[in-house]
């Protein structure tokens with residue numbers, strides 16, 4: 524074994540390391556030049572068998588060669604890793620200036636939009652939102668609302684009853700929420716109760732067996748018809764425009780006395796003005812207060828109820844009630 528041999532081995536190893544263009548090629552060079560069967564390893568393993576005077580010099584040179592090759596491997600590894608990382612980054616680069624894929628955005632149903640607006644107006648007057656069950660008892664839906672047995676509204680031709688539960692029915696109005704709230708709270712009470720109601724109606728452009736109502740109730744000391752009128756005027760002006768006027772016309776509801784129809788001024792597309800009947804209202808009948816355990820000598824109250832679907836039709840110019848329930852996206856997308 525001569526020194527030029529070692530020099531050649533080192534030369535060849537360093538050349539291969541530098542020539543490796545990928546980490547895989549570099550790994551091949553590492554195995555070939557520093558692995559157990561590499562020429563350098565064989566020389567190092569054979570040092571013990573050399574004549575003593577050669578051992579020192581061959582050992583020194585061979586170890587120096589191994590260190591040089593190992594250092595070259597380390598450096599080349601760093602270079603190739605950086606290169607491969609750079610290439611991967613370039614390959615996977617994202618152009619953040621490209622427009623993204625927009626997921627289809629939903630929107631609130633027009634009935635929901637109107638309901639929220641109505642709630643907001645009344646919340647602004649200090650009302651709170653109340654809720655009640657859609658499957659009601661006849662007592663809450665009728666009896667406590669001063670609608671005695673035998674009243675035509677209670678007949679099965681107007682109301683859906685529940686089979687096998689003679690006392691249960693789908694509520695025909697949101698008014699029973701008044702009863703539930705008055706039974707569990709003490710005045711002052713200011714509540715708004717939106718919800719779904721059910722009646723045995725055939726479906727057409729202006730009728731549906733399922734529709735939406737919103738109930739309002741105020742019970743306090745000293746409430747009069749003037750408070751009712753002011754509340755209705757504010758409510759409809761906020762909802763439909765500050766130019767609206769309202770007209771209260773005498774009417775009958777079992778649970779209010781006196782009772783009125785609330786009519787709201789309206790200019791149609793042809794410029795003709797008209798009155799639209801948009802709510803029922805009245806002073807809470809003292810009988811109802813007493814049914815609900817409220818002292819009718821001390822407290823008075825007013826109530827109002829309106830159909831949400833009808834107001835949404837006017838609000839959005841929708842000609843057919845059925846559109847609200849059919850869930851046709853071509854219709855619904857217009858409200859997003």
Ligand code: DAH
Pocket residue numbers: 695696697698738739776779802803804805825826827828829
């Ligand atoms: N519940 C009535 C209906 O469905 C509407 C109504 C009228 C509600 C007068 C009221 C009211 O609170 O005072 O026709």
